Amino acid sequence: MWILPQESTKGYRLTRDYKYNISEVAMDFTEITDNHCHSVETLDENGKNEFCDPAKISNEMGTDSESFYTDAASYWENIPPTVNGMLGGYAHISAADISGSDAFLRSIFQTANPPGHGRVADCGAGIGRISRHLLQKHFGKVDLVEQCQTFLEKAKDHFKGSPKIGEYICQGLQDFSPPANTYDIIWCQWVLGHLTDTDLTDFFTRMAGALKVNGVIVVKENVSSSGEVEKDDEDSSVTRPLPLLKRIISRAGLCITKDVKQKNFPKGLYEVRMMCLKPKVQQQSKNNTIDI
Numbered sequence: 088m089w090i091l092p093q094e095s096t097k098g099y100r101l102t103r104d105y106k107y108n109i110s111e112v113a114m115d116f117t118e119i120t121d122n123h124c125h126s127v128e129t130l131d132e133n134g135k136n137e138f139c140d141p142a143k144i145s146n147e148m149g150t151d152s153e154s155f156y157t158d159a160a161s162y163w164e165n166i167p168p169t170v171n172g173m174l175g176g177y178a179h180i181s182a183a184d185i186s187g188s189d190a191f192l193r194s195i196f197q198t199a200n201p202p203g204h205g206r207v208a209d210c211g212a213g214i215g216r217i218s219r220h221l222l223q224k225h226f227g228k229v230d231l232v233e234q235c236q237t238f239l240e241k242a243k244d245h246f247k248g249s250p251k252i253g254e255y256i257c258q259g260l261q262d263f264s265p266p267a268n269t270y271d272i273i274w275c276q277w278v279l280g281h282l283t284d285t286d287l288t289d290f291f292t293r294m295a296g297a298l299k300v301n302g303v304i305v306v307k308e309n310v311s312s313s314g315e316v317e318k319d320d321e322d323s324s325v326t327r328p329l330p331l332l333k334r335i336i337s338r339a340g341l342c343i344t345k346d347v348k349q350k351n352f353p354k355g356l357y358e359v360r361m362m363c364l365k366p367k368v369q370q371q372s373k374n375n376t377i378d379i
C-alpha cells in the first residue's frame with residue numbers, strides 16, 4: 088500500500104520511483120510563514136515545479152467504496168500486530184520515520200500561533216507506533232483512532248495504566264466525527280490512501296471542525312510521481328499524486344502551511360510528504376471568524 092519495494096515478498100506492484108528518489112533530492116523543504124494560508128508548491132531538485140498535468144489526474148478512483156473498505160479491513164485483520172506488520176516488512180525505517188516526524192512537529196510548535204500540547208488524535212493508529220514513540224512525548228492526551236480491534240488491543244496492552252492515553256476509538260476514519268474544539272493536532276499517517284476521494288474530502292472537513300483554535304492537521308503520506316492514482320488491490324488502498332492530494336485538501340477548506348519531504352528512507356520507496364494543514368478560515372470564537 089504505502090511502500091513500493093523493488094523486490095517485494097508480498098506481491099506488491101513493482102514500481103520504482105526514479106524521478107523523486109528521496110535520498111537524492113537536494114532541495115526538500117519548502118515552508119510558508121505561519122499566519123499566511125497559501126497553497127504550497129514544492130520544487131524539485133532542479134528548482135522546477137513538480138506538478139503534473141492536471142488533465143492526467145483522475146478525479147475519482149472508480150472504486151466501489153463498500154468493497155474498498157471491507158477488503159482493506161480483511162487485509163489488516165490478517166496482518167500481525169507488530170511494527171513490522173504496520174510498516175509492510177520495513178520495521179527498520181521506523182526510527183528514521185519518527186525522527187523526521189519529530190523534527191516536523193517541533194517546527195510546527197515553533198511557528199507563530201502554534202497549536203497547543205493538549206490533545207492529539209492518532210488517525211489510523213495501528214498498534215500505536217506513532218503514539219508511543221512520538222505523540223505521547225509532545226501531548227498531554229492521545230486518542231487512538233483505528234478500525235482494527237486487534238491492533239487497538241495491542242496498543243492497550245502497551246499503554247496499560249498510562250495517563251497519556253485518552254480514548255481508544257475503534258472506527259473507520261470515513262465515520263470518525265469528533266466534536267468541535269477537541270484536538271490541537273490531528274495526525275494522519277499512512278492511512279489516507281484507505282479513504283475514497285469523496286470520503287477523504289469529508290474527513291478533512293470534519294477534522295477541521297474538530298480543531299481547537301490554532302489547531303492543525305498533519306498528513307504524512309506516500310505520493311505517486313506518475314501523475315496517476317496508483318491502486319493496490321492487495322490491501323485495497325491508493326497512492327495519490329501530490330496535485331490530487333492538494334486539490335482534495337483545498338476542496339475541504341484547508342490550506343498547506345508546511346510541506347516537507349521525509350529524508351533518509353531507503354531507495355525504491357514512494358516519496359513521503361509531511362504536510363501541515365490549517366482551515367482557510369479559522370474559528371476564533373463562536374460568532375467571530377478570522378481569515379488566516
Ligand SMILES: C[S@@+](CC[C@H](N)C(=O)[O-])C[C@H]1O[C@@H](n2cnc3c(N)ncnc32)[C@H](O)[C@@H]1O
Nearest residue numbers: 163173211212213216234235259260276278281
Ligand atoms: C500502514 S498502517 C499504519 C499504521 C500507523 N499509522 C503507523 O504508521 O504505524 C495502516 C493502518 O491504517 C488502518 N486503517 C486502514 N483503513 C482504515 C480506515 N478506513 N480507517 C481507520 N484506519 C484504517 C489499518 O488498520 C492500519 O492499522
